[in-house]
Amino acid sequence: MRKFYPEVRLRRLLKESGGSRREDMIDRAAERLEEIRAKCLTAIDAKVERVSGLALSTSDEGIELCYDLSNEIFAEAGTFDLTELSAAAHSLCSLLSAGNAPAGAIRVHVDAMRALRRPEIAGNKHMRAAVLAELRGLVDRIRERSKG
Amino acid sequence: MSAPDPDERLNLTKANVLAVDGSAHSLDVIGQILRGFGVSTLSRCSNIEEAEKLTRVKTFDLIIIDPSLERGEGYAFVNRLRHSMMKNANVPVVLTTGHVRGRDVARGRDTGANYMVAKPVSPKILLQRIEWVARDPRPFVDIGDYIGPDRRFKFAGPPDGSDGRRTSDLKSPLGDASEPNLSQDEVNAMIKPQRVTL
Numbered sequence: 001m002r003k004f005y006p007e008v009r010l011r012r013l014l015k016e017s018g019g020s021r022r023e024d025m026i027d028r029a030a031e032r033l034e035e036i037r038a039k040c041l042t043a044i045d046a047k048v049e050r051v052s053g054l055a056l057s058t059s060d061e062g063i064e065l066c067y068d069l070s071n072e073i074f075a076e077a078g079t080f081d082l083t084e085l086s087a088a089a090h091s092l093c094s095l096l097s098a099g100n101a102p103a104g105a106i107r108v109h110v111d112a113m114r115a116l117r118r119p120e121i122a123g124n125k126h127m128r129a130a131v132l133a134e135l136r137g138l139v140d141r142i143r144e145r146s147k148g
Numbered sequence: 149m150s151a152p153d154p155d156e157r158l159n160l161t162k163a164n165v166l167a168v169d170g171s172a173h174s175l176d177v178i179g180q181i182l183r184g185f186g187v188s189t190l191s192r193c194s195n196i197e198e199a200e201k202l203t204r205v206k207t208f209d210l211i212i213i214d215p216s217l218e219r220g221e222g223y224a225f226v227n228r229l230r231h232s233m234m235k236n237a238n239v240p241v242v243l244t245t246g247h248v249r250g251r252d253v254a255r256g257r258d259t260g261a262n263y264m265v266a267k268p269v270s271p272k273i274l275l276q277r278i279e280w281v282a283r284d285p286r287p288f289v290d291i292g293d294y295i296g297p298d299r300r301f302k303f304a305g306p307p308d309g310s311d312g313r314r315t316s317d318l319k320s321p322l323g324d325a326s327e328p329n330l331s332q333d334e335v336n337a338m339i340k341p342q343r344v345t346l
Contacts, residue, residue, distance in 0.1 A: 002290040003298075006238030010163060010209045010282040019159030020186060022152065022275060029184025029271035036176050043173045064219070071216070071246040072171045078268025079177050086268065093247035 037080055044082070047073050048113045051092075055110045056103060066106075067096045073113070084128040085116045088135055095139070105142045108135060158279070163209040164189045168199045168225075169244070170217030174267070178212055178244070181271050185278075196221050203229060203236045210278065211236070214244045214267075215256065223255045230260035230295040237295075238288060240281035244269055260296025 020028075047069050054066040070092045078086035092109040095101045112135040121127045165187050167178045175192045182190055191206065193199040196218055203211075211229075215222030226241055241261040245252070256264050262281040265273055286297040330338075 003287045004290070005287050008238075008240060008282060008284070010240055010278075013162050013209060014158050014160065014279070014282045016159045016162065017157075018161065019157035021155060021157055023154065025158065025160075025185045025275060026271045027184075028186075029181040029275075032180035032184040033177065033271070036180055040173050040176065068170070068216075072174065075246045075267035075269075076171070076173050076177065079270075090247055097247070097249050 033079065040076055040080060041082075044073055044076055044080075044085070045117055047076075048085075048110075048117055052110045052114060055106050063096055063101075067093055070096065082116070082122075084132045085113060087132055088112045088116060091135065091139065102142050102146050105139055108138045108142070152279075158275075159186070160278070161186045161188055163187055164191075164207065166191045166193065166199065166202060166206075166208045166211045166213075168193045168196075168211065168213040168217065168222065170194060170214065174214065174244075177269065178274075181269065181274055182212075184271065185275060196225050199225060200228075204234065207235050208239050210281065211239055211241045212244060212274075213241065213261075214246070215259065215261075216246065216248075216252070220252070220255070223252075223259050226259040226261050240284070242274075242277050242281060257299060258294060260294060262297050 051066055051069050051073070054062050054069070057063060057066065070089045074086050074089035074093060077083075077089060088109060092106070092113070095105055095109065112131050115121055115131050116128055121131060160182075165182055167175055167182070167190060169175045169178065169192075172194060175194060179190055179192060191202055191208075193202060194217070199213070211226075213222050213226065215226060222243075226243070229239075229241075230237055241259075243256050243259070243261045243264040244267055245256065245264055246267040248256075262284055263277050265277045284297060288296060289298050
């Protein structure tokens, strides 16, 4: 085994004068994220529709693309505090990665994700929580049924 | 672990950063966060081929990559980078991960990256990881298949400013012993192999 300590220029740069406080850097980063919120939400909606179109695909390629898009929705929705949508997308990723996902379970995920982006639901935290709770309950029931 | 000084200043304005992600919008998110941190030299790639070309010609101070792009080819890219013996072979690497499949956890650990950060990425956590990689005291080890930071955290403990993943971790300083030490016989009795019936 060879052990060595590589030079890490980042360590030196971080300490150079002219920097900012952590809190200020974090605040500025949050402001920058707000600048792209609208654009990213539009993109998330487009991805939800694409997932809807792919949801009943039986090809490996289609399932992989559905997984990739759901993974993107999970990450990007979470960044912009669309917590329930992020959770629904993550749940769909888990379902798809486990393999042999029941078509019904995929459909309810897609329906939940579309519902969560409807204006009357997106703007109401109780309704969003209810959609997510319903999704989780349905997924549990479908899973139990498919075991039996 | 010491809490970071809130008045301490950090300077990322001269850092040359490469962000790699299969999603253009995730690149936008990472890019906006890094610009907010003051990073002015940022390269973005949405595919491995582009990332490999760039790492051959430019010197980076930090690479942030979602290794799941191109069906997980990002893991192999980081591994090849570490083995390349070229200018960016030892550059700090942070993996960003969304939903991970079981096998990807081990792959991430074995790429030679310094740290991982789970998506959705928040500015606070990304800045913390950047500090961790910059201050990472671990040596690199080269054992053939693996080149990268020593993966053994057992004695190093979690990085400064973190409580660690296990909330039951003891906090330092531990203080004086409150009971007598165990005798060797007592220690031996705890680890003595015992026959069991299954």
